Amino acid sequence: MAFSQKIKQLFTSPPKKNNWDGLIEAYKTWLPVTKKTPIITLKEGATPLIEVQSIANRIGKGVKVYVKYDGLNPTGSFKDRGMTMAISKAKEAGCEAVICASTGNTSASAAAYASKGGMRSFVIIPDGYVAQGKLAQALVYGAEVLAIKGNFDKALNIVRELSDKYPITLVNSVNPYRLQGQKTAAFEIIENLGDAPDWLCIPMGNAGNISAYWMGFQEFFQAKKAKQLPRMMGFQASGSAPLVEGKSISNPETIATAIRIGNPVNKEKAFIARESSNGKFSSVTDSEIIDAYKILGKEEGIFCEPASAASVAGLLKTKDEVPKNSTIVCVLTGNGLKDPDCAIKNNDSVFHTGIDAELNSITKIMGF
Numbered sequence: 384m385a386f387s388q389k390i391k392q393l394f395t396s397p398p399k400k401n402n403w404d405g406l407i408e409a410y411k412t413w414l415p416v417t418k419k420t421p422i423i424t425l426k427e428g429a430t431p432l433i434e435v436q437s438i439a440n441r442i443g444k445g446v447k448v449y450v451k452y453d454g455l456n457p458t459g460s461f462k463d464r465g466m467t468m469a470i471s472k473a474k475e476a477g478c479e480a481v482i483c484a485s486t487g488n489t490s491a492s493a494a495a496y497a498s499k500g501g502m503r504s505f506v507i508i509p510d511g512y513v514a515q516g517k518l519a520q521a522l523v524y525g526a527e528v529l530a531i532k533g534n535f536d537k538a539l540n541i542v543r544e545l546s547d548k549y550p551i552t553l554v555n556s557v558n559p560y561r562l563q564g565q566k567t568a569a570f571e572i573i574e575n576l577g578d579a580p581d582w583l584c585i586p587m588g589n590a591g592n593i594s595a596y597w598m599g600f601q602e603f604f605q606a607k608k609a610k611q612l613p614r615m616m617g618f619q620a621s622g623s624a625p626l627v628e629g630k631s632i633s634n635p636e637t638i639a640t641a642i643r644i645g646n647p648v649n650k651e652k653a654f655i656a657r658e659s660s661n662g663k664f665s666s667v668t669d670s671e672i673i674d675a676y677k678i679l680g681k682e683e684g685i686f687c688e689p690a691s692a693a694s695v696a697g698l699l700k701t702k703d704e705v706p707k708n709s710t711i712v713c714v715l716t717g718n719g720l721k722d723p724d725c726a727i728k729n730n731d732s733v734f735h736t737g738i739d740a741e742l743n744s745i746t747k748i749m750g751f
């Protein structure tokens with residue numbers, strides 16, 4: 384190609400984000416896909432890493448704090464990273480239906496990707512413990528929703544048994560392709576920062592995501608794309624903290640329903656991530672979670688769901704241990720719009736109702 388043509392192409396080619404074809408396309412050499420794999424994508428991934436000065440200011444010591452806002456994925460949570468892989472591989476294997484147990488986000492994501500891939504989806508959820516937005520998503524995306532009288536751990540046992548007995552693919556994070564897809568978030572962080580952060584703060588439920596991030600950080604480190612590995616700092620809600628307490632919890636309770644899990648299936652992998660990264664697992668109370676949730680909304684313009692705010696709550700709780708001048712990334716796993724009930728109950732804003740529809744009444748309230 385002539386030099387002038389090359390220059391022309393350079394200036395007329397669209398910006399990279401318009402070319403984003405989803406994370407499998409972007410990272411296919413790092414993922415277990417072949418030319419034969421049908422890629423089922425909703426263009427997930429490439430989510431923003433946003434600096435949050437209000438959190439850094441509360442810590443001081445010259446730290447830089449970022450949030451990986453994975454709630455901006457197509458169905459509003461990090462689950463889409465794993466689901467594009469799990470559903471693509473299920474399609475490749477000729478599967479016609481998928482199933483999952485869910486605290487809400489997995490069901491939304493599984494339903495959306497199954498529909499895109501032309502498959503049926505069945506989701507089993509704990510009755511009354513799934514945020515409204517997530518339930519709405521699963522129904523709109525066309526899942527068959529079964530709400531059981533029991534918690535997530537019971538639902539997971541049931542779907543494991545069903546997928547063993549019947550021709551239906553399990554797409555919970557015990558499916559290894561889920562973690563493969565989710566590890567790409569670590570790749571993106573390294574590419575954005577030019578290296579891995581010093582700390583990675585992340586909420587834990589079934590502990591698949593922390594295990595996936597650790598895999599991603601290690602792979603880029605071994606490939607010399609990062610000079611260091613982060614400390615993996617995992618946080619659970621105090622009423623639902625089996626990994627912190629080192630034992631299963633039979634009746635987990637927390638406002639952060641997404642991480643209301645008493646017996647995490649990926650616990651062994653999570654413990655390896657903690658030990659090999661010199662990391663730490665701690666718990667945060669529901670009121671600490673809500674404080675972080677409010678700060679992110681009111682001071683940063685970032686609306687995440689309560690489970691996600693556990694990563695920031697955990698960082699603020701352990702701020703005395705943060706090394707000077709360190710770089711920290713907190714993972715915001717889900718979008719705040721998923722749980723409107725929680726948002727309306729937990730904010731410090733003023734909501735005036737029943738106002739006469741005339742200028743005088745309104746200006747009076749506004750203080751003019």
Ligand SMILES: Cc1ncc(COP(=O)(O)O)c(C=O)c1O
Nearest residue numbers: 488588589590591592641716717
């Ligand atoms: C919003 C949100 N954050 C965190 C988690 C926990 O992720 P993991 O189960 O991989 O630990 C979940 C799991 O459902 C979730 O939906």
